Amino acid sequence: MYHPRAYIKPEDGGLLKEYKYLTEHVSMWDVAVERQIQVKGPDAAEFVNYIITRDVHTMLPTMRARYVILCNQYGGVINDPVLLRVAEDEFWFSISDSDLLLWAQGVNHAGRFNVSINEIDVSPVQIQGPKSVDLMEKMFGEQIRAIPYYGLLRATLNGREVTISRTGFSG
Numbered sequence: 001m002y003h004p005r006a007y008i009k010p011e012d013g014g015l016l017k018e019y020k021y022l023t024e025h026v027s028m029w030d031v032a033v034e035r036q037i038q039v040k041g042p043d044a045a046e047f048v049n050y051i052i053t054r055d056v057h058t059m060l061p062t063m064r065a066r067y068v069i070l071c072n073q074y075g076g077v078i079n080d081p082v083l084l085r086v087a088e089d090e091f092w093f094s095i096s097d098s099d100l101l102l103w104a105q106g107v108n109h110a111g112r113f114n115v116s117i118n119e120i121d122v123s124p125v126q127i128q129g130p131k132s133v134d135l136m137e138k139m140f141g142e143q144i145r146a147i148p149y150y151g152l153l154r155a156t157l158n159g160r161e162v163t164i165s166r167t168g169f170s171g
Helices: 014-024 044-051 100-107 132-140 142-146
Strands: 027-030 036-040 064-067 077-079 082-087 090-094 116-120 125-128 152-157 160-165
Touching: 014 027, 036 044, 036 100, 044 090, 044 100, 077 100, 082 152, 082 160, 100 116, 125 132, 132 142, 132 152, 142 152
Parallel strands: none
Antiparallel strands: 027 125, 036 090, 036 116, 064 082, 082 090, 152 160
């Protein structure tokens, strides 16, 4: 769970000041704890379709994202991540908790699907708030405004390739 008090000291306004920036301005959250589990390979879409409760073929074109649910064999929820389709044969599960990596690898333990399943080395950051689009436009140009809700964009920032998703919970 996110605790903004670690960033703004109580004497500087604490939670209420952080809330004001989130609701009236822009705030940046380091959410690198939200690990990214990559499923990649010729059978990536089939494997992902097998482990989520939505039809990946009809609801998730390339460079889009969706909220998904993964269930165990009894219908119990394993996780409810945001799923990003960054290429035709590559998906990222953006998870906040649980060990989805080992579970997904276990589901494919016999190699039924021709995929690799790995935790990738990326560091998610959230830019939230009503002024977030203006800030992102300064960093990436007007193309940022064309990203649809739950859409993705590949861009470069300071010489590094980044993947931007418009998947936040704030306006």
